[in-house]
Amino acid sequence: MILESMKTYRSFAAGDVILWRGEPLEFVASMVSGVATLSKTLEDGRTQMVGLLLPSDFIGRPGRTEIEFDVTATVDVTLCCFDRTKFEKVVQETPHIAQRLMELALDELDAARDWMLLLGRKTAREKIATFIEMLARRSNLQASFDAPEIKLNLTRDQIANYLGLTLETVSRQFSALKKDGIIDFADRKHFTLKDLAALRDETGDDADGGVVA
Amino acid sequence: MILESMKTYRSFAAGDVILWRGEPLEFVASMVSGVATLSKTLEDGRTQMVGLLLPSDFIGRPGRTEIEFDVTATVDVTLCCFDRTKFEKVVQETPHIAQRLMELALDELDAARDWMLLLGRKTAREKIATFIEMLARRSNLQASFDAPEIKLNLTRDQIANYLGLTLETVSRQFSALKKDGIIDFADRKHFTLKDLAALRDETGDDADGGVVA
DNA sequence: CGTGTTATTGATAGGTTTCAAGTTCGGTGG
DNA sequence: CCACCGAACTTGAAACCTATCAATAACACG
Missing domain, CATH: 2.60.120.10 (Jelly Rolls)
Incomplete structure (x- = not known):
C-alpha cells in the first residue's frame, strides 16, 4: 500500500x-x-x-x-x-x-x-523576548537580511495563551521592547527586529544558543 | 543480536x-x-x-x-x-x-x-492539588485502601522546581490543605489523603477525569 | 546533644492580573 | 470614497498572588 x-x-x-x-x-x-x-x-x-x-x-x-x-x-x-x-x-x-x-x-x-x-520560570519580558527570538529564527530561513520584517500570525490574546500571560501583559511588553529600541512596529501585525543581541540578552537563556527546539 | x-x-x-x-x-x-x-x-x-x-x-x-x-x-x-x-x-x-x-x-x-x-495557568493551590492527586494515583496502584499514606520522595525545593513555585509557597500550600482537612501529615515526608473528592475540586481540571498523563 | 540541613511561618515587596477607559485598525455599507 | 462599526489593541490604576527576605522550628546525623 x-x-x-x-x-x-x-x-x-x-x-x-x-x-x-x-x-x-x-x-x-x-x-x-x-x-x-x-x-x-x-x-x-x-x-x-x-x-x-x-x-x-x-x-x-x-x-x-x-x-x-x-x-x-x-x-x-x-x-x-x-x-x-x-x-x-x-x-x-x-x-x-x-x-x-x-x-x-x-x-x-x-x-x-x-x-x-x-512557562514555569521566565518573567513576562523573558517570555516575550523568547517568543520573538523564536519567530525571528523561523523567519530568517525565508528572508535573512539584517533587519527582517516579521509577521505576527497570532492575535495578542493567542500570544498570551501561548506564553501563559494575559493579553494586556503581552501588549505592555511589546510596548516596552519598542521603547527600548529592540523592536519596532510597522503595524500591529508586522514588526522589525532592530537589535538581535539585545533581544537574546532578554530571553534569560544561556549566552550560547542553548535552546535548540 | x-x-x-x-x-x-x-x-x-x-x-x-x-x-x-x-x-x-x-x-x-x-x-x-x-x-x-x-x-x-x-x-x-x-x-x-x-x-x-x-x-x-x-x-x-x-x-x-x-x-x-x-x-x-x-x-x-x-x-x-x-x-x-x-x-x-x-x-x-x-x-x-x-x-x-x-x-x-x-x-x-x-x-x-x-x-x-x-505551569502556564494554574494557581499555586491548584498546582499542589494536581501534584498530590498525581502521587495518589500512582501510589494507589500499590496500596489501595481508603486513606493511603503517601510518601514524598522529593524535598520542598524539588517540588517547587517541579511546579514552577518557590519552596516557601509549596510549604504554605501544604499547610493550607492540611488546615482545610484535605490531607494530614505524619511527618514531613509522609501524609495521608483524607478527602480525595475535595482534592480533585482544587485541581482546576474538569470534573470528569479529563487529565490522563 | 550539638550542628547543619530542611521546613515552617511572618512581613514586605514586586510583578502580573484584573478592571476600566480609550484608541487604532480593518472591514462594510452608504 | 468616506463614515461608521466592531474587533483588536493600548494604556492606566488598583488588587491580588506569589516571591523575596528574614527569623524560627523541626529534623537527621554524627
Missing part, C-alpha cells in the same frame, strides 16, 4: 476548529499551509496553548483514537490527510516510518520541555 | 547527577528502582523540572547523541543500561521496538502538555 494513493486534501478557514479534544480521530495529517494551534482548557475557561503547527508538521498519532487537546486554525489551513487506520497499517509495514515518527515525537518533546521552562 | 545479552546495571546515590545536559550520550537505560528528575536551568540558576522518572521509565533517545536537560537521582537509583549504538542497531532490526518507543515518546508528550497547562 502506498501513501500517495491515500491522501486527500482538506481546508479550514481561520478560526475553524480542526479537531476537538476527545473526538474520535479519523485521520492523521500533514500541514500543507497555514498555522494551527494545540490548546488545553481548564474548567473555568483558562486556556494554554501547548503547541504550534506550521507547514510540514504532523497531526495525530498512530495507535491513539483520540487526542487530549483542541486543534484550531489561526489562519486558513490546508491539510494533507490520510485515513488513520490505513495509515497505521502502512506504518506497521514500513519500519522506517515508525522511526521517523518517533523522531518527530522526540523533537516535539524537546520543544515542549523548553516551553515548560519558559 | 539480543538485548538481554547487552545489559549492564549501574547504580547512583541520592543526589548524583546521572547525565549532564550536552554530555555525549553513551547509553540508553531503563529505570529499575528509585526516582530521578529531568531539569533545565536558566543562566541565573532558576531551574525547572521537565520530567520525573520512575521505575520502568526509559532514558535516552535513539538517534540523539546528547540530551537537553540534566538527569539527577533524587533517591538511590538503579538503571539497566544498554550501549547506545548497539541499542540503535537492535531498534533498526526490530521494527516493533521503534513503535513501542514512539508510544513511550507520545505518552511523555501528553504528560509534558498537561504540565504546560499546569
Whole structure:
C-alpha cells in the first residue's frame, strides 16, 4: 500500500476548529499551509496553548483514537490527510516510518520541555523576548537580511495563551521592547527586529544558543 | 543480536547527577528502582523540572547523541543500561521496538502538555492539588485502601522546581490543605489523603477525569 | 546533644492580573 | 470614497498572588 494513493486534501478557514479534544480521530495529517494551534482548557475557561503547527508538521498519532487537546486554525489551513487506520497499517509495514515518527515525537518533546521552562520560570519580558527570538529564527530561513520584517500570525490574546500571560501583559511588553529600541512596529501585525543581541540578552537563556527546539 | 545479552546495571546515590545536559550520550537505560528528575536551568540558576522518572521509565533517545536537560537521582537509583549504538542497531532490526518507543515518546508528550497547562495557568493551590492527586494515583496502584499514606520522595525545593513555585509557597500550600482537612501529615515526608473528592475540586481540571498523563 | 540541613511561618515587596477607559485598525455599507 | 462599526489593541490604576527576605522550628546525623 502506498501513501500517495491515500491522501486527500482538506481546508479550514481561520478560526475553524480542526479537531476537538476527545473526538474520535479519523485521520492523521500533514500541514500543507497555514498555522494551527494545540490548546488545553481548564474548567473555568483558562486556556494554554501547548503547541504550534506550521507547514510540514504532523497531526495525530498512530495507535491513539483520540487526542487530549483542541486543534484550531489561526489562519486558513490546508491539510494533507490520510485515513488513520490505513495509515497505521502502512506504518506497521514500513519500519522506517515508525522511526521517523518517533523522531518527530522526540523533537516535539524537546520543544515542549523548553516551553515548560519558559512557562514555569521566565518573567513576562523573558517570555516575550523568547517568543520573538523564536519567530525571528523561523523567519530568517525565508528572508535573512539584517533587519527582517516579521509577521505576527497570532492575535495578542493567542500570544498570551501561548506564553501563559494575559493579553494586556503581552501588549505592555511589546510596548516596552519598542521603547527600548529592540523592536519596532510597522503595524500591529508586522514588526522589525532592530537589535538581535539585545533581544537574546532578554530571553534569560544561556549566552550560547542553548535552546535548540 | 539480543538485548538481554547487552545489559549492564549501574547504580547512583541520592543526589548524583546521572547525565549532564550536552554530555555525549553513551547509553540508553531503563529505570529499575528509585526516582530521578529531568531539569533545565536558566543562566541565573532558576531551574525547572521537565520530567520525573520512575521505575520502568526509559532514558535516552535513539538517534540523539546528547540530551537537553540534566538527569539527577533524587533517591538511590538503579538503571539497566544498554550501549547506545548497539541499542540503535537492535531498534533498526526490530521494527516493533521503534513503535513501542514512539508510544513511550507520545505518552511523555501528553504528560509534558498537561504540565504546560499546569505551569502556564494554574494557581499555586491548584498546582499542589494536581501534584498530590498525581502521587495518589500512582501510589494507589500499590496500596489501595481508603486513606493511603503517601510518601514524598522529593524535598520542598524539588517540588517547587517541579511546579514552577518557590519552596516557601509549596510549604504554605501544604499547610493550607492540611488546615482545610484535605490531607494530614505524619511527618514531613509522609501524609495521608483524607478527602480525595475535595482534592480533585482544587485541581482546576474538569470534573470528569479529563487529565490522563 | 550539638550542628547543619530542611521546613515552617511572618512581613514586605514586586510583578502580573484584573478592571476600566480609550484608541487604532480593518472591514462594510452608504 | 468616506463614515461608521466592531474587533483588536493600548494604556492606566488598583488588587491580588506569589516571591523575596528574614527569623524560627523541626529534623537527621554524627
